Amino acid sequence: MNNAPLSPTPRPVCVLGLGLIGGSLVRDLREAGRPVFGWNRSTATVEAATADGVDASTDLVATLHRAAAQDALLVLGVPVPALPTLLEAVAAHAPDCGLTDVVSVKGDVLETVTAHGLAGRYVGGHPMAGTADSGWDATTVGLFRDAVWVVTHDNAQDDPAWVDVWRRVVEMAETTGAVVVPARTAAHDSAVARISHLPHVVAEALSITADRGGALALSLAATSFRDGTRVAGTAPHLVQAMCENNRDALVTALDETLALLTSARDALTDPDDGIGTMAHDGHDARLRYEAFAGRTRETPANRPLIRVQPGAPGWLDQLHYAETLGARIDVF
Amino acid sequence: MNNAPLSPTPRPVCVLGLGLIGGSLVRDLREAGRPVFGWNRSTATVEAATADGVDASTDLVATLHRAAAQDALLVLGVPVPALPTLLEAVAAHAPDCGLTDVVSVKGDVLETVTAHGLAGRYVGGHPMAGTADSGWDATTVGLFRDAVWVVTHDNAQDDPAWVDVWRRVVEMAETTGAVVVPARTAAHDSAVARISHLPHVVAEALSITADRGGALALSLAATSFRDGTRVAGTAPHLVQAMCENNRDALVTALDETLALLTSARDALTDPDDGIGTMAHDGHDARLRYEAFAGRTRETPANRPLIRVQPGAPGWLDQLHYAETLGARIDVF
Numbered sequence: 001m002n003n004a005p006l007s008p009t010p011r012p013v014c015v016l017g018l019g020l021i022g023g024s025l026v027r028d029l030r031e032a033g034r035p036v037f038g039w040n041r042s043t044a045t046v047e048a049a050t051a052d053g054v055d056a057s058t059d060l061v062a063t064l065h066r067a068a069a070q071d072a073l074l075v076l077g078v079p080v081p082a083l084p085t086l087l088e089a090v091a092a093h094a095p096d097c098g099l100t101d102v103v104s105v106k107g108d109v110l111e112t113v114t115a116h117g118l119a120g121r122y123v124g125g126h127p128m129a130g131t132a133d134s135g136w137d138a139t140t141v142g143l144f145r146d147a148v149w150v151v152t153h154d155n156a157q158d159d160p161a162w163v164d165v166w167r168r169v170v171e172m173a174e175t176t177g178a179v180v181v182p183a184r185t186a187a188h189d190s191a192v193a194r195i196s197h198l199p200h201v202v203a204e205a206l207s208i209t210a211d212r213g214g215a216l217a218l219s220l221a222a223t224s225f226r227d228g229t230r231v232a233g234t235a236p237h238l239v240q241a242m243c244e245n246n247r248d249a250l251v252t253a254l255d256e257t258l259a260l261l262t263s264a265r266d267a268l269t270d271p272d273d274g275i276g277t278m279a280h281d282g283h284d285a286r287l288r289y290e291a292f293a294g295r296t297r298e299t300p301a302n303r304p305l306i307r308v309q310p311g312a313p314g315w316l317d318q319l320h321y322a323e324t325l326g327a328r329i330d331v332f
Numbered sequence: 333m334n335n336a337p338l339s340p341t342p343r344p345v346c347v348l349g350l351g352l353i354g355g356s357l358v359r360d361l362r363e364a365g366r367p368v369f370g371w372n373r374s375t376a377t378v379e380a381a382t383a384d385g386v387d388a389s390t391d392l393v394a395t396l397h398r399a400a401a402q403d404a405l406l407v408l409g410v411p412v413p414a415l416p417t418l419l420e421a422v423a424a425h426a427p428d429c430g431l432t433d434v435v436s437v438k439g440d441v442l443e444t445v446t447a448h449g450l451a452g453r454y455v456g457g458h459p460m461a462g463t464a465d466s467g468w469d470a471t472t473v474g475l476f477r478d479a480v481w482v483v484t485h486d487n488a489q490d491d492p493a494w495v496d497v498w499r500r501v502v503e504m505a506e507t508t509g510a511v512v513v514p515a516r517t518a519a520h521d522s523a524v525a526r527i528s529h530l531p532h533v534v535a536e537a538l539s540i541t542a543d544r545g546g547a548l549a550l551s552l553a554a555t556s557f558r559d560g561t562r563v564a565g566t567a568p569h570l571v572q573a574m575c576e577n578n579r580d581a582l583v584t585a586l587d588e589t590l591a592l593l594t595s596a597r598d599a600l601t602d603p604d605d606g607i608g609t610m611a612h613d614g615h616d617a618r619l620r621y622e623a624f625a626g627r628t629r630e631t632p633a634n635r636p637l638i639r640v641q642p643g644a645p646g647w648l649d650q651l652h653y654a655e656t657l658g659a660r661i662d663v664f
Contacts, residue, residue: 128554148552183548191549194542199560201607202534204614205592209585210526211617216515217523218624219635219658220480222460226625227559228531232618236611244606253541254597258590260537265586274576275533279568282536285543286564292550293558303551326551 012036013172014063014072014097016086018045018056020130021102022077023139026054028176031141037072039063040136048136060086064093073168075125076101080108080245087116098165100125100172104192105246106152106185114155120162123169124152124185126192127178134238145177146300153319154185163311170331179300179328182308182319186249193249198257200239201250203232292326303328344368345504346395346404346429348418350377350388353434353459354409355471358386360508363473369404371395372468380468392418396425405500407457408433412440412577419448430497432457432504436524437577438484438517446487452494455501456484456517458524459510466570477509478632485651486517495643502663511632511660514640514651518581525581530589532571533582535564624658635660 012035015022022038023045029036030053037055040046049056057063067074074097078086083103090099099122103109106124113122129147151169156162173180183191207229210217231239243250260278267273296303304327308318322329344367347354354370361368362385369387372378381388389395399406406429410418415435422431431454435441438456445454461479483501488494505512515523539561542549563571575582592610599605628635636659640650654661 128552148554150552181548181551187548188552191545191552194545194549195553195557198541199538199556201593201596201610202538203556203560203618204607204610205589205596206531206534207614207617207621208592208610209530209588211620212588213523213526213585214656215624215658216513216519216655217526217658218621219513219628220460220482220520220523221527221621221625222480224531224535224563225527225621227562228535229614229618229621230559231556232614233622234615236608236615239611239615240606240608243600243611247600251597251600253545254593254600256541256544257537258593258597260540261533261586261590261593264533264537265583265590268575268579268583268586274572275536276568276572278533278536278540279571279575282539282561282564283566283568283571285539286535286561288543289539289550289553289557289561290565292547293553296551323548324546326547326549 010035011168012067012070012072013075014038014067015075015077016060016063017077017082018049018054018136018139019077020134020138020143021127022075023049023136024141024143025075025077025102025127025172025176026056027052027139027141028144029172030054032175034175037063037066045136060089061093064089067097068094071097073098073100073165073172075172076103076109079103079241080105083109083112084116087112087118091116091118097121098123098161098168100165100169102127104242105189106150107189107248108245110152110154110185119155120157120159121165122155123162123166124150124154124188125169125173126150126188127173127176129178142177144173146297147178148181149173149176149178150181150183150188152183152185152188153316156316160311167310167331170329179303181322181326181328183323184320187323189246189249190252193246193253197243197246197250198253200231200234201243201254202257203229204239207232300328305330307332342367343500344399344402344404345407346370346399347407347409348392348395349409349414350381350386350468350471351409352462352466352470352475354407355381355468356461356473356475357407357409357434357459357504357508358388359471359473360476361504362386364507366507369395369398377468392421393425396421399429400426403429405430405432405497405504407504408435408441411435411573412437415441415444416448419444419450423448423450429453430455430493430500432497432501434459436574437521438482439521439580440577442484442486442517451487452489452491453497454487455494455498456482456486457501457505458482458520459505459508461510474509476505479510480513481505481508481510482513482515482520484515484517484520485648488648492643499642499663502661511635513635513654513658513660515655516652519655521578521581522584525578525585529575529578529582530585532563532566533575533586534589535561536571539564632660637662639664
């Protein structure tokens with residue numbers, strides 16, 4: 001492990017919440033020799049992290065004072081319902097620290113951060129990685145390698161201090177081996193509703209419908225069913241939390257899917273009609289996905305690349321352009 | 333390869349249609365040393381099969397005369413639209429041969445077979461195996477190993493000749509290494525609508541909905557989307573054929589899914605409600621599937637087993653019992 005200080009002396013990262021995502025981030029930053037410390041509410045988690053060599057504490061106020069003194073970048077790594085209490089403490093004890101988060105849906109977080117008067121130092125983040133497991137025991141080095149890490153910029157400020165936070169967030173994500181893709185909050189939340197939350201809801205419905213066919217149906221199920229319902233194996237409270245935190249965007253996507261399925265249903269009841277159009281459109285859409293995501297999943301370097309100079313004239317336009325392409329960025 | 337004749341001299345199998353399923357069946361039977369010959373409409377296919385050592389012909393009438401003379405078991409391996417013409421020839425040239433098929437949906441086949449006066453020697457079959465590829469070039473030894481091969485018995489006859497056909501079909505399926513699961517036509521068609529055709533339709537709708545989110549959505553898609561839409565990569569004409577051949581059962585299943593998704597949608601628009609119930613029910617259903625199908629997929633011997641003596645008193649009740657359990661059968 002390379003613990004040699006970088007030049008100039010790097011400012012630390014302070015991760016608030018040491019679950020799967022926050023904890024794995026701490027491990028990656030340590031592995032890269034970056035200064036990092038963390039806080040978690042649970043004594044058991046902090047003890048486990050400490051035993052693994054992590055600088056962690058259960059004392060939130062002391063942790064925030066330390067973050068403020070060292071100009072740390074704060075990373076919010078707690079579930080959405082725990083955010084208001086945590087942000088209250090941040091506003092009281094470390095209001096000038098740069099702030100980011102590793103929570104999935106970005107709308108609620110931005111709203112809550114804004115409500116606590118902290119938007120001027122906030123850059124949203126969403127590392128798109130995870131496993132079915134959770135908690136410190138599930139944390140691992142390399143969880144984010146080649147994963148997309150969405151970084152938002154809705155609340156971009158002319159203030160160089162905000163641009164500095166943005167740059168630090170991108171650099172932190174890159175340190176983990178993630179691929180940074182910029183997006184605005186609404187675009188991000190709509191996209192994840194379509195490609196993650198909707199598939200979860202649909203998988204639940206598919207599972208229930210098959211189950212009503214009894215043992216025969218379950219026993220005949222092959223790979224189309226197994227893959228199509230895999231995410232119904234996710235813990236229900238996690239599905240509920242991710243979907244309910246993104247209600248508006250999910251309802252929009254669900255309405256589109258309902259309209260498509262209703263139209264397929266009607267076409268199937270008409271002997272002169274059928275699902276040819278939908279089968280073709282769905283196939284085309286899947287091919288577009290494979291052309292983009294399949295290629296870039298194997299080789300992240302295949303993803304379109306947009307070069308960005310933070311704070312330079314037109315740099316936000318570059319970020320918007322990258323958003324429409326799903327491009328990664330190269331910061332210089 | 334063991335080409336030694338079994339005792340008594342085994343009657344041959346005659347496979348009509350040498351696509352992926354029919355052709356792979358021919359390969360398996362040859363590999364097991366069973367007498368088998370085949371027919372295909374296309375000269376190119378017959379030439380390719382012959383080059384691979386298969387006894388094949390493009391002459392349907394001659395093939396059927398040979399089948400009649402040798403008391404062959406006829407296997408229908410053509411797409412549903414080609415069935416009426418083929419069955420007309422069977423009725424004209426080999427009406428007393430035992431008859432089965434390897435077509436997916438069983439309702440249409442039974443109806444067409446009955447319309448051609450051939451139900452008295454017919455036992456339906458559905459080997460649940462396949463790949464995205466088709467045609468002779470895709471055929472392979474071992475395609476059906478450990479796969480479920482559904483065998484139907486709606487039109488069971490007291491006639492010992494029908495019982496003999498049923499026994500021959502089961503034995504042929506077992507020769508390929510498949511697991512025989514008995515089911516009646518309606519139960520089979522309802523089950524495959526729920527676990528195969530519905531997942532295909534839903535995957536098309538999911539793909540289209542994500543695609544409408546543009547490059548950003550496609551670029552953020554991870555495993556939940558990839559797995560949930562995998563079968564949208566199936567050739568559209570195959571999806572169309574399988575779904576449109578099972579319209580009634582598919583519409584019933586689709587209506588149930590639409591009701592579930594509509595109720596989830598409404599719950600998401602109510603701030604006091606949410607998708608907790610659906611997430612729990614879907615999770616429970618997936619666990620039941622994993623408990624049954626997951627276990628039996630890895631180790632087919634884990635599937636419940638019902639012993640059946642064809643033609644013995646109560647044997648059809650045993651088949652119905654097996655159907656409700658999704659059980660395999662052991663014929664003695």
